[in-house]
Amino acid sequence: MKASYNWLKEFVDFSLPPLEIAHALTMAGLEVEGVVEADGDTVFDINVTPNRPDCLSIIGIAREISAILKVPFRSGPAGALEQKGRGPEVTVRDTRLCRRYASRTITGVKPAPSPDWLVRRLESHGIRTSINVVDITNYVLLETGQPLHAFDLDKLAGTKIEVRTAGPSEKFRTLDNEDRILNPDMLMICDAERPVALAGIIGGMNSEVSLSTMNVLLESANFFPSSVRRTAKALGVSTESSYRFERGVDINNVTVALDRAASMIAEIAGGCVSGLTDVYPSPFTAGDIRISFNQINSLIGIEIPGPLAERILTDLGFGVKREGEGLVVNPPSFRQDIQAEVDIIEEIARLYGYGNIPASLPSIQLQPTCNEPGIIEAIRKSLVRSGFTEVINYSFFYPDSLDRLNIALNDRRRDMILISNPLRKEESAMRTTLIPALLSNVCLNFNRGEKNVRFFEISRVFLPSSEKLPEEVVQVAAVYNKGETASLWETTHDGFYDVKGALENLFIDLKIKDHSIEQSPEFTEPYLHPGKSCTVRISDEKIASLGAVHPSVLESFDIRGNVIILEIPDVAKLKKYISAKTSFSPLPKFPRVERDIALVVSKGVTIERVRRAILSVDSNIIESVVPFDIYIGKSIPDDKKSIAFSILFRSADRTLTDQEVDALQAVIIEKLKKELDAELRG
């Protein structure tokens, strides 16, 4: 809402300069967001909150200034209105939606451009000017907050007004030259035959006032806020008028504004004003709100003297009576936002000044907090330590991203929550996987010349459920690009084992003891390289996927370089595998014996298979089996590889002898020969 300093001065006596007025308004809740000086006047741009429609007018803001500065408010110029004859014929069919309808005709007007002062005032308040009759309705709207509408009386069939709801699919062309299709919820102003205005929103082309208009019907009415809002929303129109009616307009100001506009029209555009028609079946009555001083003080937390509270409310235009240790308050008709005790308390606190309320800390009863040990925090910490940087992406994505990931049509991730009013189609569904955004992050950073891009994200994905709200599942996903490392540490793998190491560290950090790795095509995610990926299970439950991104997916995301993905699709599943307590085992009393063995096995035999074969030998002195070398090449047949293990032997109750270790080693080798067709490498 724009309000000029000089205009405000017409209604309230103050001498403070504009910037101080701006500060005073801001500190009382009418935030001045802009101050513009022009033509010897200053225009404030005020952010009027939805609860204060009374301040969508010069008079309303002037009243506030009067209360804040404790200076008198004077009502506007109110000369006696000359009137002749009866008012127009008005029938209100729906008195719930139209609570009051007042009207006068003005005959013999001379429409013309408005005088300069009027044009300047409207323009400085952001209102486009037209001809005097229309400009005056806008002027009075700004001044009083009451929307008005002028019809060309001669264009109204039967020169009468009927207020009713629209017929089904009735058509109507509004002043902005748009054809609107109406529905029976919408309240219309009609003449004897057809709609001539959308009540409280916008007039119709069929009754528009123009330079050739001679007689005018002036409307000042009060419409039900939510009905105006629904209609305006449904038709996608918002006007100065609808904006005010949606928020609530002072019902007792209807005829005041009408008369103000009628007299201005008669003065500026000439013409003869008729008598008043005022359909107002249930007049406003101010309700009593009772409030005790104790209520006020115990919410604000400070002793505000009774007389001061009384004075504040009186200054704001409230009716106030003292009753025992409290007040009986009658809010004025322009303050429909005041309905309960707390509304009164806010008014008192606001004008007392929030700055005058001291700060203090509450005394509290101790409560053990039940914050869960943060698994998400632990994952974040672990991954950061392993070299991953956290990213956060938008929760929406483009449904087509799933095609780019090769995800099957019957995959659950295809079942998406769609946004009915997305900003862009790229953000039209709630994401069901974190992977597309992470791959896009890699692409963006590669394109900007970054290397070693290692990112992770922990966020929710949204899966439809049988409930009204979707299932929100916390996922973790990481992308890893090995990039270039110094020659000293260069190894041939493309980062798979780095990420696997990060996962192993994560399990250690989370105190998750056991997990298994499985490489089987049926469980592999379709966006992973089938030969370089695996499924990670804990107690047979699928927990994570790990692998190199499928070359075709890299291509569709325009990524030139290797990327390894780690994905934990449901973090909550990890919780039950976290071992609650750490327990100590005594340090061994007897020395260990270490033996290395090198074997030649078929290429397809995995390290884990050999390790398990060794561990399954029936003995209680094998402490650990750790692989330390793999060799393929000279002196090894093409379809074979050599692997070397270091085996540690230890007994809990004696020092082992060479002979018993030798014997056990022989058993192990025999077993490997038999089960895995392994040969000892000489």
Add this chain to the structure above:
Amino acid sequence: MLNDLDSIKSLAGEEIEKADSLKAVQDLKVRYLGKKGIITGKIKSLAAIAKEDRREYGKSLNDVKIYIEELLGVREKACKAVELNKTLQIQRIDVTIPGYRIPAGHLHPTTQVLGEIIGIFTSLGFHVEEGPEVELDFYNFEALNMPKEHPARDMQDTFYISDDVVLRTHTSPVQVRVMQNNTPPLRVIAPGKVYRCDADVTHIPMFHQLEGFMVDKHITMSHLKGVLEVFIQRVFGADTKLRFRPSFFPFTEPSAEIDISCVICRGAGCNVCKNTGWLEILGAGMINPRVFEMAGYDPAQYTGFAFGMGIERVAMLKYGIDDIRLFYENDKRFLDQF
């Protein structure tokens, strides 16, 4: 004969003094004390000496031997130190080569700021609750005193899933959910993602908020001021000033907008604070009795305050970030700075 020993003693002293390497010391050791050494030779020939002289001579000989041994010992230590020093000089490395690091990652700045804020409120006895991001219209609006046609809904551009399901526009719905399932006293913070259907230079469609609220008997607006003062001064420094101004939120009354003295210019006026010296940072107020009613609390019995803030806003002021769109573009050069 004793003269003979004196001259051996003084010669050995001279020679050992001159020895300037471990090898030279070693050679002298052999020359004097070795199997065929001078002293060893004298000891062997002791038997040939007349019995009456033997005792005195033997004692002198032994003194000379001890003397030489000690001298050699001292010299050996000195030479060892010199040689070790030489070796250490050779082992000298270039200490200006950059350190070898396992490159640690970084937490997103939003996570870092959220963590700090949560830490402050946890220390004040608040605990963390979460709510769904896809939320019922009821919790997001209606239960917060914003019925369907309420104009206050215009304050928040909303993404709709259906007529009664929305992407939450703020973290305030957690208030109602927590109240429905718990009885006071309550001290809760609820951090999380929220969504608004606008995107321009200063807006992004998803951002983070932290909602906090406290419900008990006798909670006052003065307490709201006290708690927020502690919080703001911990985040932005003890000399940060707060300014409470009246505002409007349907779910609080009285409502306040909280400004802090500009952390960039310290109140002198700059671009960031548009020369006002103040920055808007928080919305807050006393929980509206209607919200208590919706949650099934007796408003005559309980009062409470609530506040909410945008985390990115706090992060921008803390780190001096000037473009909110940088947060979720995820450029490594941005993320690596935090």
